[in-house]
Amino acid sequence: MKQDLDYYFPIQTQTACTSKWGWSTIWLNKGTTSSCHRCHEFNIPLDDFASFHNVPRKIKNRQDMLQGIWPGDGCEYCRDIEQAGGFSDRMHNNDIPGMSPLELKQNPTEVYVTPTTLEVFAENTCNFKCVYCNWTLSSRIEQEDKQFGSEIFPPSGQLKRQSPDDAILSKEKTKDLYEQFFQWLEDNVQKLVRLHLLGGETFLHHDLMNRTIDLLERKPSTGLQLCIFSNFNPPDKYFKLYIDKIKYLWQQGNIGRFDLTASIDCWGPQAEYVRFGLDCKKFEENFAFAAEQPEDFLWLNVNQTVSSFTMKTMPDLINMFNKYNKHRHIGHYAMLVDGFSFMRPEVFAYETWEQTWSKIYSSMRSESIDDQQAIKIMSGLQSVMRKTTEHNHKQIEKLYKYYDEIDRRRNTHWRDLWPELVI
Numbered sequence: 200m201k202q203d204l205d206y207y208f209p210i211q212t213q214t215a216c217t218s219k220w221g222w223s224t225i226w227l228n229k230g231t232t233s234s235c236h237r238c239h240e241f242n243i244p245l246d247d248f249a250s251f252h253n254v255p256r257k258i259k260n261r262q263d264m265l266q267g268i269w270p271g272d273g274c275e276y277c278r279d280i281e282q283a284g285g286f287s288d289r290m291h292n293n294d295i296p297g298m299s300p301l302e303l304k305q306n307p308t309e310v311y312v313t314p315t316t317l318e319v320f321a322e323n324t325c326n327f328k329c330v331y332c333n334w335t336l337s338s339r340i341e342q343e344d345k346q347f348g349s350e351i352f353p354p355s356g357q358l359k360r361q362s363p364d365d366a367i368l369s370k371e372k373t374k375d376l377y378e379q380f381f382q383w384l385e386d387n388v389q390k391l392v393r394l395h396l397l398g399g400e401t402f403l404h405h406d407l408m409n410r411t412i413d414l415l416e417r418k419p420s421t422g423l424q425l426c427i428f429s430n431f432n433p434p435d436k437y438f439k440l441y442i443d444k445i446k447y448l449w450q451q452g453n454i455g456r457f458d459l460t461a462s463i464d465c466w467g468p469q470a471e472y473v474r475f476g477l478d479c480k481k482f483e484e485n486f487a488f489a490a491e492q493p494e495d496f497l498w499l500n501v502n503q504t505v506s507s508f509t510m511k512t513m514p515d516l517i518n519m520f521n522k523y524n525k526h527r528h529i530g531h532y533a534m535l536v537d538g539f540s541f542m543r544p545e546v547f548a549y550e551t552w553e554q555t556w557s558k559i560y561s562s563m564r565s566e567s568i569d570d571q572q573a574i575k576i577m578s579g580l581q582s583v584m585r586k587t588t589e590h591n592h593k594q595i596e597k598l599y600k601y602y603d604e605i606d607r608r609r610n611t612h613w614r615d616l617w618p619e620l621v622i
C-alpha cells in the first residue's frame with residue numbers, strides 16, 4: 200500500500216490524534232515505544248519488534264480517543280494546552296495531510312494500523328550533556344554519572360521498562376532489536392511518509408546512517424521525508440559527508456526530501472550552559488551551510504525545548520535564524536521540557552515571563568502560514584504559563600538543588616547567567 204500524501208486524518212472526535220494512529224517513537228536501547236515522543240513508553244515485545252505500533256496500550260488509547268476521551272499516558276500535555284485555550288501538537292498534526300494510516304480509508308474506526316511516521320532513537324553516543332537529557336540518550340552524561348554518581352539522573356521512573364525492571368537493555372538485546380528494526384525497515388520503508396533518526400547525536404551514529412542510506416539506495420522511497428535531528432556540533436567532516444550522501448539519494452529520486460532539524464533552545468552562554476558541549480559559533484557555521492542547500496532538497500527546521508533557563512535568550516535564537524530565512528523557509532517548533540517538572544517555566548509566576556513573551560513575539564516572523572502556525576504553538580505554551588499566578592517554591596527549590604549539582608559537576612555558575620531567577 201503506497202502512501203497518499205493528500206489524505207487527511209478522518210476521525211473527528213474531541214480527542215482523536217493522527218499521531219496516535221500514524222506515529223511511533225522507538226528507543227532501541229530501552230526496547231520501548233510511544234505514540235509520539237511526549238507519550239508514555241510501553242515495552243516492545245523483544246521477540247516481536249514488528250508489533251511495536253499496535254501494542255495493547257496504544258490500542259486502548261486509540262479506543263479511548265474514538266470515544267472522545269483523553270487517554271492519559273502522556274496525552275495530558277496536549278489536553279492541558281487545549282484546556283488552557285491553546286493550540287496543541289494534536290491540533291497541529293491533525294491539520295497535516297499524509298500522516299494517517301491508509302487502513303482508515305477502508306474503516307475509519309480501525310485501531311490496528313500501519314505507521315506512517317517512525318522515529319528512532321538508536322543509541323546514546325553523544326558529544327553533549329544537555330541539562331534535561333539523561334544517560335540513556337547521552338554517553339557523556341553516562342560518563343559523568345560514573346564519575347559523580349547518578350543521584351540527580353535519572354529524574355524519575357520514566358526511564359525504566361515496565362518489566363523487566365532495568366533501565367536499558369543489555370548490549371546483546373539492544374543489538375538484536377536493532378537488527379529487527381532494520382529488517383522491519385527493509386519490508387516497510389516504502390509505506391512510510393516520514394522516517395526520523397535521532398541520537399544521541401545522529402551524525403555520530405555511523406552504522407545507523409550508513410545502513411539507512413544503503414537501504415534507501417536499494418529501496419527507493421520517492422515520497423519519503425527523511426528527517427535527522429542534530430545538535431549541529433558533530434565534527435565537520437561527518438556533518439557534510441552525510442548531507443552530501445543524502446543529497447545524492449534525493450538527486451537519484453530515492454527520497455522525497457530531507458528534513459534537517461537543529462535541536463537548539465536559546466542562544467549565547469545560556470544555550471551553551473543548557474546544552475553543555477554546544478559551541479554557538481560552530482552551530483551557526485553549520486546552520487549557514489545547511490541554509491545554502493537547495494530548498495526543495497533540504498527543509499531546515501529548528502526544534503526548541505522551552506524551560507525556565509531557555510526563556511530569556513529565546514528571542515536571540517530567533518533573531519539568529521532570522522538571518523537565514525529571508526530567502527528560504529525555516530521551520531520552527533517549540534515544546535515544553537518533558538520529564539523534569541521543576542524545569543518548566545510555570546514554576547515561576549507568569550509575570551516573570553511577561554516581557555520575555557513580548558520580545559519572543561516581536562522577533563518571530565509572521566508572513567507565511569507555517570510562521571503563523573509556529574506563533575500559534577508558541578501561544579499555546581504561553582497559555583499554560585499564564586495559569587501560574589504565584590511562584591511554586593517547592594519546585595523552585597528542586598530547580599536550585601539540581602543546577603547547584605550540575606555546577607558542582609561541571610564547574611559552571613548558573614546564578615551568574617540567570618540572576619533574575621534567584622528569588
Ligand code: SF4
Binds near residue numbers: 219
Ligand atoms: S501527546 Fe498529543 S500529539 Fe502526542 S499522541 Fe497524545 S494527543 Fe497526540
Ligand code: SF4
Binds near residue numbers: 400
Ligand atoms: S544533544 Fe540530544 S542526546 Fe545529546 S545530550 Fe543533548 S538532548 Fe541528549
